[in-house]
Amino acid sequence: MTERGARPHVAALRAKIAEIEGGDRRARSVLPFGIEVIDSKLPGGGLALGALHEVAGGAQGATDGAAAALFAAGIVGRISGSILWCMTQADLFAPAIAQAGLDPDRVIYVEARDETALLSCFEEGLRHGGLGGVVAEVARLSMTASRRLQLAAESTGTIGIAVRRWRRSAEASDLGQPTAAATRWRVTAVPSELLPVPGVGRHRWFVELIRCRAGESADFLVEACDATGCLALPADLADRSAASQAWAERAAS
Amino acid sequence: MLTAANAAARAIGLHAGMAATQAQALVPDLLIMDADLEADRQALERLAIWSLRRYAPIIALDPPDGLMLDITGADHAHGGAMGVLRDILKRLAEVETAGRAVCAPAYGAAHALARYGADPFRVVDPLELADAIGDLPLAALRLDRATIMSLSKLGLETIADLEAMPRASLALRFGSKPGQRLDQAYGRASEPFEPIAAPERIEVERRFAEPIGAPETLARYTHKLVDQLCQQLEEAGVGARRLDLRFHRVDNGIEAIRAGLARPSRDRKQMGRLLCDRIETVDPGFGVERMLLAAPAVEPLRFRTISNLGDVPVPDVAALVDILGNRVGEERLYRYAARESDIPERSVTRIAPMADPTLLRWPERWPRPARLFARPEPIDTMALLPDHPPVHFIWRGIRRRVKRADGPERIYGEWHMSEAEWLSVRDYFLLEDETGARYWVFRQGDGMDSATGGQGWFLHGLFG
Numbered sequence: 001m002t003e004r005g006a007r008p009h010v011a012a013l014r015a016k017i018a019e020i021e022g023g024d025r026r027a028r029s030v031l032p033f034g035i036e037v038i039d040s041k042l043p044g045g046g047l048a049l050g051a052l053h054e055v056a057g058g059a060q061g062a063t064d065g066a067a068a069a070l071f072a073a074g075i076v077g078r079i080s081g082s083i084l085w086c087m088t089q090a091d092l093f094a095p096a097i098a099q100a101g102l103d104p105d106r107v108i109y110v111e112a113r114d115e116t117a118l119l120s121c122f123e124e125g126l127r128h129g130g131l132g133g134v135v136a137e138v139a140r141l142s143m144t145a146s147r148r149l150q151l152a153a154e155s156t157g158t159i160g161i162a163v164r165r166w167r168r169s170a171e172a173s174d175l176g177q178p179t180a181a182a183t184r185w186r187v188t189a190v191p192s193e194l195l196p197v198p199g200v201g202r203h204r205w206f207v208e209l210i211r212c213r214a215g216e217s218a219d220f221l222v223e224a225c226d227a228t229g230c231l232a233l234p235a236d237l238a239d240r241s242a243a244s245q246a247w248a249e250r251a252a253s
Numbered sequence: 254m255l256t257a258a259n260a261a262a263r264a265i266g267l268h269a270g271m272a273a274t275q276a277q278a279l280v281p282d283l284l285i286m287d288a289d290l291e292a293d294r295q296a297l298e299r300l301a302i303w304s305l306r307r308y309a310p311i312i313a314l315d316p317p318d319g320l321m322l323d324i325t326g327a328d329h330a331h332g333g334a335m336g337v338l339r340d341i342l343k344r345l346a347e348v349e350t351a352g353r354a355v356c357a358p359a360y361g362a363a364h365a366l367a368r369y370g371a372d373p374f375r376v377v378d379p380l381e382l383a384d385a386i387g388d389l390p391l392a393a394l395r396l397d398r399a400t401i402m403s404l405s406k407l408g409l410e411t412i413a414d415l416e417a418m419p420r421a422s423l424a425l426r427f428g429s430k431p432g433q434r435l436d437q438a439y440g441r442a443s444e445p446f447e448p449i450a451a452p453e454r455i456e457v458e459r460r461f462a463e464p465i466g467a468p469e470t471l472a473r474y475t476h477k478l479v480d481q482l483c484q485q486l487e488e489a490g491v492g493a494r495r496l497d498l499r500f501h502r503v504d505n506g507i508e509a510i511r512a513g514l515a516r517p518s519r520d521r522k523q524m525g526r527l528l529c530d531r532i533e534t535v536d537p538g539f540g541v542e543r544m545l546l547a548a549p550a551v552e553p554l555r556f557r558t559i560s561n562l563g564d565v566p567v568p569d570v571a572a573l574v575d576i577l578g579n580r581v582g583e584e585r586l587y588r589y590a591a592r593e594s595d596i597p598e599r600s601v602t603r604i605a606p607m608a609d610p611t612l613l614r615w616p617e618r619w620p621r622p623a624r625l626f627a628r629p630e631p632i633d634t635m636a637l638l639p640d641h642p643p644v645h646f647i648w649r650g651i652r653r654r655v656k657r658a659d660g661p662e663r664i665y666g667e668w669h670m671s672e673a674e675w676l677s678v679r680d681y682f683l684l685e686d687e688t689g690a691r692y693w694v695f696r697q698g699d700g701m702d703s704a705t706g707g708q709g710w711f712l713h714g715l716f717g
Contacts, residue, residue, distance in 0.1 A: 060715075066623035067717030082570050093625035093714060094589035094601045095615040100623075103615075108570070108606040110577055111585040119578055142602050159603050189658065189717060190689035200659045200685050203620070203716065221260045224717065227617060 013097035024096060030077060031159070034230055041209060041218045042183070050157035051182035052150045054141070054175075056164035058188030058206070064170035065165035067205055067224075069189045070100045072135045072161045079100035079159065081132025084125040086110045086118050087138065106132070119145055122160065128216065137163045139171065146151030146179035177209075184211040193223065193234060204234060229251025256288040258349060258619060279418055293317060295696045301449050306549050310497035310509040313446040319367065321360055321446065326534060327511040329582040334376045359440030363384050365393035365412070379440070384436055387413035394434045400427055412438065412671045445505040455489060456547035464540025465505050471500070471531045471541065477523045478546040492517025498528050500535055501543035505556030512579050515607040516571045517552040527579055565661040574606045592613045595664045596679075597625060597713065619662055620683065620695040622714030629711035632694065636710070639700030642682040645696065648712050653690070659683040663699070678705040683716065691716035 030046030032039045039045045047053060053075075057068040069092060076083045083106050085092075098104050112118035118136060125134035126149060141162055153160045166172050170173050175186070186208040193201030203224035207232065209217050223232040255271045262268075267276050277283050286423070293439070301320050305312050308331070308693060311323035312679050322336050331337045338354040343351040351371040357363035362382055368377065372599055379387045386393070389412050391401050404427070409415050412435070415423075420432055436442035465471065475498065486493060494517050500508040513529040528546075578586050587603040591613040594600045634643035642658035659660045660682030666674025679695045693714040698706025 038497070051716070057717075059688060061717070064624050064715045066715045070623050070717035083648040084573070091624045091626065093597070093622055095591075095597075096623040097589075098615055099588055099617060099621060103593070105610045107588060108574065109587055109589065110581060111587075112581050113585075121581065124576060124580075125573065128569050130571075130573065187690070187717070189691060192685060192691075196655070198681050200657045201690070204689070205717070235254075235347065 012055060014249045031075065035220075035222070035233055038207075038209075038218075038220055038222075038231075041215060042212065043214045047159065049079075049159045050152050050154045051178065052162060054147060054164055054179060054181040054184040054185075056160045056172070056175050056185040056186050058186045058208070060169075061188060062164075062166055062169050065163055068163045068165065068180045068185075069135075069137070070096065070225055071185070071205070071207070072163050072230035073097045074231065076133040076135060077103070077133040077162060077225075077229035078158065079253075081106075081130070083107045083163070084110065084131055084134045086120075086121045086125070086134070086136040086222040088111055088112055088115065088118055095114040099227060100225040101135050101227055120151075120161075122151050123149055126152035126160050127156060127160050129158060131158055133159040133161065134159045135163060137165045139164070139166050140174060140180075141177075141179050142175075143179060146181055150182070181211075182213045183209060183215075186210055190221070193203040195221065205231075207231075269630070279569040290317070298449065304341075305449070307590070308341070310499055310511050310547075311401060311448045311507055313448050315364070317474075321363075322569075323446075323507070323509070324356065325502075325670055326509050326531075330511070330513060330584070332582070332584050333578070338374055338376065340702050357385070358382055359438060360444050360446075360675075361395070361434060361437035362440065363440055364395065382385075382440065387411060387416070391415060394431070394438060397429060403427070404431070408633055443504065443506055446507070448507070450500075454547050454549060455482065455485050455491075455551060456545060457485065458523070458543060458545040460543045461541070464542045466537040466540045467537075468532050469530050470536065471535065471544075474544055475528050475532065475546070476525045478544060479521055479528065481702065482546050482548060483519045484523050486519040486548065486551070486554075487708075489551070490553065491551040492519050493524070493548035493550070494552050495548065495550040496524060496528060497547045497549055499545045499547075500537065500541045501542050501545070502538045503542050506538060507538070513583060514571075515574045515578065515645065516569075517554045518571075519554060520572070523575065526599065527575055530576070530579060556668065577608075582612070596667060597621070597664075598627075599667075620716065622691075624712040624715045625693075626712070627712045629695070632710050632712050634694075635711040636696075640680070642684060643694065643710065646684070646710065646712075648692070653686040654685075655684045656687050657685045661696075664695075676702075676704050681713070 004057040029049045030050055032046035055068045055072050056062060057065050061067045065140055077100060083102065085107050087109065094104055110121050113122055115138065118138060120137040122134055125131055141164065149160055164175060166174065188206045190204050190206045192203050195201045205222055205224055206219065208219040211217060221234060223234055225231060254273060255267060255269055255276055258267050258269045267277055274286055278290045287567055296314060297314055297320065301314055301581050303322060304322060309324045309327045310368045313321040315321050324334060327646055328334050328337050331340050334356040338356055341354050342352055353367045355363050355366040357366060357372060357377040358379045362377065364387055366377065369392065370451045389455050391404055391409060391412065394412060404415065415431060416435060423596055425433055431599045434444060437444050443600050459474060459478060486503055491580060496512045498510045502508065510528055510531045574586060586623065588606055588608065589601050590604045592600055592602045593613065632646045634646040636643040640661055645652055645654045663679035664679045664681060667678035668675045678699045679697060680699065681693060681695045692710050692712055694710060695717065696710050698708045700708065
């Protein structure tokens, strides 16, 4: 970095690249997870708002997309404004979305006939600018399509989350294909917290940050979204967090 | 002569066209009233104007007892042609009127099937058209009585019989009418209509000296018409809830676009965009000589104060709802709201995307699955009765061993909804297998008494 002054050509080039990328077209704002370990891995200290993010489910979640949908709901639940949720299969159970911190009055669902219509609704929502965020359950996401979505998100500063959900688990290898999304996550349900009594504790996810533009990949073991959409780090049985304490009481009662 | 007979009258042997004296002989205390043809016609017209607001942009009267609705391009709001017909019949039944509704590719066919078809409610697609109308009697063809009489003397009974006749000799003997009606029934010839217009409607039109056809030109004039319409709306102090754009083609055909708005509006840009989005669906044929834009449904529009202090005003979400609604269909755009029911599939209802905020919320005490199957899937389980969770279960051919479980959560049938649910019970369990996947399963019944359910196990949803 100290060399930058000494090499004016390189500095000029960097400035030009930044200009082409349009990074500072508007002040980049981010949405932190509120967990230091995760936020430190993301450039800017959180999820970029005017950008496209991909979330896929791991293992069985690749086809049901349950954990991925809750992860997305927890993110957009912490942003103000209406949320547009585009899907092709209407099997989402609204009470669970409410439990992940997204109020039902804020979400407008669109049930598209096919993937093409779904992507056009997704893009329309991102271009509109009056929404807090757009979530879409997509199977195939090509480079071209994702770039359009990314540009639409950049132009309005609306966050776009593509919940990747495939019809067959064999198609899940599609996640290896490159897209223009800023980050790519994989959320896998793992055994829940151990309780001193029989029962299922607070749900846990293994969250992998597979790809992150201008950042490195990482993975975390977290507790699933609470009613405010916040994730939590699992604590040992001895000094558990307040939220998981409440969960244990509920399970024990 | 009797002019009309409803189901009750037909049951006692009366039918339309019967002589009044004969009817009186059959039913001694029959009350006879003079038919008021003029009042009937007016009622039909009122029905037509009501349908114009609700169903389709092009509606013509078909006296004495019919209405012709051209639902092309307007049926998506009700979920297809089937939805439109169902809605019409349901609403007619609510005012105790029996109706027959048929949707067919050609008006002649729809006319014939609605009056002479066996089915009072039917959607005929183009491929089965010939089969559907072939068996109908000749009377269905809208020919005059003398022609039908002499055709039946020749042994022709059904439309298919007439269709099989050589056309030239038919025309020589009976004139061009039978051939023309046949063509209209089979959809080979078009039929001009004079659509009705609601008296107080706000509409603007533009006639062209030279027919236009290019989509760009159509779009340009659409914008001009929208401008004019907005002016009229502004003078009337109202906003449009629905827009009908009709294209009258030089060959007498009419193409139409219908667009709905979630909130009353007179925003030129938004309206222009909604209509132009669908211009590609319009087939201009040999050219369009007249364009007509109307607002059949309007609502008062009040001014709103917009505070500009601090934040930049954000665009209204209603505009987005309109765009998406016109693209995927209004019924595919909704919000979920809570309903007071413990049965999972009944606890959620769909409401309009721009409906007022709801107050009711789902109880948060028990975790709910992120995905709920429309149809619970049966699973094979091994479980201790009456109230233990399964030890393992087989779903979609894979055996899953349960490591942890929560439950049971007992949900009772809603006896006030149906008699069959008087005793029924479901016991829900949250199961977690060794990989960490979490399932929502239930047992139909309480595990003891077979009156409460069949004791089978089902997978109802998946947790994240």
